[in-house]
Amino acid sequence: VTIIYNTDSLISTTHNIFIDTLNKKLYTTSGKVFDVSDPINPSFLFHMGFFYHDLYVENDTGYFNCFSNGLQIYEMTTNSPQYLGSLTSYPDQGTNHSGWKKDSIYLMADENGGLSLKVIDVSDLNNLQVIALFNSGVLPSPAVPHNLIIQDNFVYVSYYCDGLQVFDISNPNNPIKAGYYDTYPSIYCSGFKGNWGVDPLLPSGIILVSDVQSGLFVLEFDYSPQSICEGDSILFDTSFVSNQDLYLTNTLDSMGYVDILVMDLSIDSNSYSIQNISISYSDSIFVGGSYQSTEGTYTDTFLNQNGCDSIVTTNLTIIISSISEYNTDKKLLKIVDVLGREAKFKRNTSLFYIFDDGTVEKRMVITN
Known part of the structure; x- marks a missing residue:
């Protein structure tokens, strides 16, 4: 790693930054935006004109988490912010804190204990819709959700007292819990203790988790959806399981990383x-x-x-029908029983009829 720029002449303090890599713009949470096409010589471009707690920018479109003013969306192509839409009233509303976008959905957290995360349909910026709510499910009440980052079909949430929480969002209308790692295992936890930062974007697949009290955690996440047939079982960790459920365990791999093993088991019916x-x-x-x-x-x-x-x-x-139904032009040579002995016609007895064309028929005539 080589430092190429180290001065506070442009930025002295900021809660967070976000870089739009496609357009080479660096956004700060203080509202300032910089051109970093030449990273050695960044230059000031413009000020957003308002303050926000966090943001996500994709191709000059920014999603700004504006505390009590909800989610605000602006377009910045001309370096002059243009309002596109907002969401200022929604279920489980609190202090709008952070979010992350994937395709036509945006996931958002309000930094208040017990409030759920939101899945928002942003396909129409004039009609933003909350399509799902989800949380850690930890009792008696979910902790405070902090930052969240989407990687592939999973969202990784730093969830303070509830540690790292991972959700499968392949169906955005129904996020399901896919894994977790408790960085703050004490049963006595409240407020802003525990995991407050996560990075699942490293090329190695390693997950970095920062805990306020316990420091840095280096994790791996191995998600394995499985299905078995009714009446079967499958080995998970050290035992066989046969019930539909989400199974989780933590192990150490050969590198000393904590590996979160997850199996989402479904049962297919016979x-x-x-x-x-x-x-x-x-x-x-x-x-x-x-x-x-x-x-x-x-x-x-x-x-x-x-x-x-x-x-x-x-x-x-x-x-079995009457023998009269089987009259044909072929000539009957003889009738034998099951032992091959010639026999006369008998009712209610299985006999074999041998004809001159080489065919043999097994017949039984039933009478009352």
Whole structure:
């Protein structure tokens, strides 16, 4: 690392900065904006004209967290801020603190204990809509959410007393908790103690977490959604589990990093069906693993669309008709029983009819 600029001539104090890398502009929370296309010689561009606690900028469009004035959105292409939209009244409103954008959604935190984070649809800046609320779920009441950063389909939240909280936002209408790491394990915690900063954006995938009391934590996050079939189990950590749930554990890897292992387990159902089939006494059908010509109940197991068992029960019926229905032009040579002995016609007995064309028919004539 080489320092190329080190002076307070342009900035003396600021709570935070954000760099729009595409347009090479550096924004401060004091309102000042600088051109950093030449990072050795940054220059002042303009002042936003108002103050804010934090911000997110993407391609000259800024999302500003303005304390009690909610979320304010401006466009700065011409270095003259142009108002685009705002959200000043919304559920679980408090001190608007920070946020992060991905595609057409913006996630926002109010820095007040017990208040949920918000998912906002920003596809129409004239009609901003809160589409979901979510929180750490820690009882008796969630702690104070601080900074949040989105990486891929996850948002990483520094959640003060509740440590690092990770949520899957692949469905922004229904964020689900995907993992956590408690940097402040004491059961007695209130206010602004614990985790107040997180960075999940490093190329290595390592997560840096800063705790006010405990210092720096270096973590890895391994998220593994899994599904198993009804009645099966899967190994997680050191034991087999079979119930639908979110399973979490912390381990140390070979580098000494804390690895957060997470498995979101869902259960796919087996399917069951019953079919009734009737065949002629001289026919057969493949059920129960082989060709069958005897009445009974047979079971076959296939795979359904989820890859689980599809269990088909077949009730097989044999239709036996009068011998008169089988009169043909072929000549009957002889009738034998099951042992091959010639036999005369008998009612209610299975016999084999041998014809001059080489065919053999098994017949039974049923009479009352």
